[in-house]
Amino acid sequence: MRFRYCPDCGALLSGRVLGDEGEVPWCDACGKPWFDMFPVAVISLVHNEKGEVLLLRQNYISTEFHNLVSGYVTPGEDAESCAVREIFEETGQEVEQLELVLTNWFARKEMMMIGFFARVRSGELRLSSEVDAAAWHKPEEILSLVSSRPGSTSRILCERFLSRAGVSERETAQES
Ligand SMILES: [Zn+2]
Secondary structure, rough: OOOOOOOOOEEEEEEEHHHHOEEEEEEEOOEEEEEOOEEEEEEEEOOOOOEEEEEOOOOOOOOOOOOOOEEEEOOOHHHHHHHHHHHHHOOOOOOOEEEEEEEEEEEOOOOOEEEEEEEEOOOOOOOOOOEEEEEOOHHHOOOOOOOOOOOHHHHHHHHHEEEEOOOOHHHHHOOO
């Protein structure tokens, strides 16, 4: 989001050079900058004690691909708490160990994605209304189920998980 008008007072913004930041949108009336903003979301690859991966069907996101568990970070919340909260809300699973894996810019939606591996002890799946279905999958299956778009955060997380689990691309290809 790029500001043209001050969200506080409605004045048209000018530009002002602010140190190393260069020229930034500036409100003369309020005397403050309005930096470009973007949403921040977390996305978690949820895996269990058997090494299986939990994938969701969420038709409002895609009818083609399976999804990892994702959600927007709310103001005042840290990304780790958000990941734990979203996993519990959407699937009913309690996180035992959370590991920050990467951050990735989602260009098509202009948002920052923060990716985690989240280990849970698999319990009863309790799905929120945002989730149409969910199932545990063998690692060999997941690359053929998630988004095929290069640079997709889901895909990168799955690739990193497989590489760490020692599942080769050949095994993945044979499975699909
Ligand atoms: Zn203002």
